[in-house]
Amino acid sequence: GESVGLHLPTLSVQEGDNSIINCAYSNSASDYxxxxxxxxxxxxxxxxxxxxxxxxxxxxxxxxxxxxxxxHLSLQIAATQPGDSAVYFCAxxxxxxxFYFGSGTKLNVKP
Amino acid sequence: xxxxxxSPSNKVTEKGKDVELRCDPISGHTxxxxxxxxxxxxxxxxxxxxGNSAPDKSGLPSDRFSAERTGGSVSTLTIxxxxxxxxxxxxxxxxxxxxxFFGQGTRLTVV
Numbered sequence: 594g595e596s597v598g599l600h601l602p603t604l605s606v607q608e609g610d611n612s613i614i615n616c617a618y619s620n621s622a623s624d625y626x627x628x629x630x631x632x633x634x635x636x637x638x639x640x641x642x643x644x645x646x647x648x649x650x651x652x653x654x655x656x657x658x659x660x661x662x663x664x665h666l667s668l669q670i671a672a673t674q675p676g677d678s679a680v681y682f683c684a685x686x687x688x689x690x691x692f693y694f695g696s697g698t699k700l701n702v703k704p
Numbered sequence: 705x706x707x708x709x710x711s712p713s714n715k716v717t718e719k720g721k722d723v724e725l726r727c728d729p730i731s732g733h734t735x736x737x738x739x740x741x742x743x744x745x746x747x748x749x750x751x752x753x754x755g756n757s758a759p760d761k762s763g764l765p766s767d768r769f770s771a772e773r774t775g776g777s778v779s780t781l782t783i784x785x786x787x788x789x790x791x792x793x794x795x796x797x798x799x800x801x802x803x804x805f806f807g808q809g810t811r812l813t814v815v
Contacts (some may be wrong), residue, residue, distance in 0.1 A: 629806070636808040
């Protein structure tokens with residue numbers, strides 16, 4: 594039968610602005626989270642991770658925020674650049690070494 | 705190897721033919737995942753292997769799709785009687801408890 598694709602939400606931002614990409618998770622027992630970046634024609638690459646005993650972690654121009662109360666994860670990119678244009682995925686580890694990967698958000702950076 | 709390796713990187717096949725896609729996970733990673741990504745769309749879960757446990761096949765779209773993981777390491781995804789809607793990038797990921805990495809994917813084109 595016909596395959597049904599997964600709609601890919603798109604976030605458009607102006608170069609130099611900050612970007613916020615959101616991810617909701619469902620399992621309150623999830624204890625570890627990862628953000629990935631997938632550039633066109635490539636596999637997803639690890640960006641930053643966070644454990645559930647933290648609510649914020651910063652990398653180079655990226656910050657991940659974890660709100661366990663509402664089960665929400667966000668990736669903030671400061672001073673977004675054209676090279677940040679990609680699809681971003683979140684992943685949660687619900688325990689027993691099983692990761693669940695979100696379907697992704699496409700970030701489009703306008704010059 | 706240093707990362708997750710998938711082969712071939714590209715595969716063009718005629719409609720109705722069978723194809724096999726291979727994934728070599730990171731050594732020591734007990735969990736292995738297959739995902740499908742149609743052009744411009746998000747990740748679609750196919751199957752998950754964890755150690756010697758029975759695989760989670762809940763994402764396989766039809767009985768034309770099957771996967772094996774031999775010796776807890778290499779995995780093969782087989783698509784029988786390929787259809788044009790099977791055209792997509794097939795991504796493999798492997799994980800331990802605190803990391804998960806993707807391969808570069810196999811781009812399958814059914815003509």
